[in-house]
Amino acid sequence: GTPRRESAQEVTLEIDGEMVTVTAGTSLMRAAVDAGIKIPKLCATDSLEPFGSCRLCLVEIEGRRGFPASCTTPAENGMKVHTQTPKLQQLRKGVMELYISDHPLDCLTCAASGDCELQEMASVTGLREVRYGQEGANHCQSLKDESNPYFSYDASKCIVCNRCVRACEETQGTFALTISGRGFAARVSAGQDQPFMESECVSCGACVNVCPTASLQEKTVIELGQSEHSAITTCAYCGVGCGFKAE
Numbered sequence: 001g002t003p004r005r006e007s008a009q010e011v012t013l014e015i016d017g018e019m020v021t022v023t024a025g026t027s028l029m030r031a032a033v034d035a036g037i038k039i040p041k042l043c044a045t046d047s048l049e050p051f052g053s054c055r056l057c058l059v060e061i062e063g064r065r066g067f068p069a070s071c072t073t074p075a076e077n078g079m080k081v082h083t084q085t086p087k088l089q090q091l092r093k094g095v096m097e098l099y100i101s102d103h104p105l106d107c108l109t110c111a112a113s114g115d116c117e118l119q120e121m122a123s124v125t126g127l128r129e130v131r132y133g134q135e136g137a138n139h140c141q142s143l144k145d146e147s148n149p150y151f152s153y154d155a156s157k158c159i160v161c162n163r164c165v166r167a168c169e170e171t172q173g174t175f176a177l178t179i180s181g182r183g184f185a186a187r188v189s190a191g192q193d194q195p196f197m198e199s200e201c202v203s204c205g206a207c208v209n210v211c212p213t214a215s216l217q218e219k220t221v222i223e224l225g226q227s228e229h230s231a232i233t234t235c236a237y238c239g240v241g242c243g244f245k246a247e
């Protein structure tokens with residue numbers, strides 16, 4: 001057929017053998033989505049500005065060295081990108097192994113289980129075992145913040161993806177959150193290491209919405225997720241199971 005004419009604002013590239021045309025400046029990750037290809041990710045979301053910290057979305061580009069992050073690399077005309085080579089799979093598995101070695105292994109009782117992106121990525125990358133000790137797991141375990149009536153923060157489940165900090169800034173225009181500490185001790189903190197309620201947090205929930213784990217968690221979800229709160233439908237008025245018990 002007639003070759004497609006590209007406007008100055010469009011670029012055409014090949015991702016895993018699929019030709020895709022996107023607006024110049026589009027990241028490789030988003031171009032891949034247009035081509036029907038999902039690249040593993042933890043720090044990127046559909047709405048936030050890319051950050052490039054989790055290193056899970058690495059790709060290979062023919063003719064280039066290294067493994068750039070697809071979320072921060074703009075698509076260019078004529079690029080040939082590979083997202084699923086054995087080398088990439090090995091690198092991603094290695095990254096996930098490090099994340100899991102620094103995370104509590106309480107999936108069975110965790111409120112986010114089944115809706116946890118860390119869990120999903122462990123599965124997507126085929127991680128079956130962690131060779132490292134669990135010295136880092138449960139780090140910051142004592143750092144739980146229940147001060148906000150709507151959500152809680154559990155630092156031990158934080159993977160420091162920075163999504164919440166960016167959501168606070170980008171969607172709410174508030175600068176209530178920051179990353180503090182280094183290594184195993186790195187975590188999100190509100191204000192000058194204050195409880196959330198004493199910081200500039202306005203309880204908008206943007207941070208909770210983007211958290212990939214149960215680190216920032218709506219309190220109602222936590223309650224609903226625990227079996228001891230199972231519905232009691234002894235009330236004669238309705239079958240919702242609000243917990244009302246007729247004496």
Ligand code: FES
Pocket residue numbers: 040041042043044051052053054055056057058069070071072
């Ligand atoms: Fe690209 Fe995290 S999704 S580095």
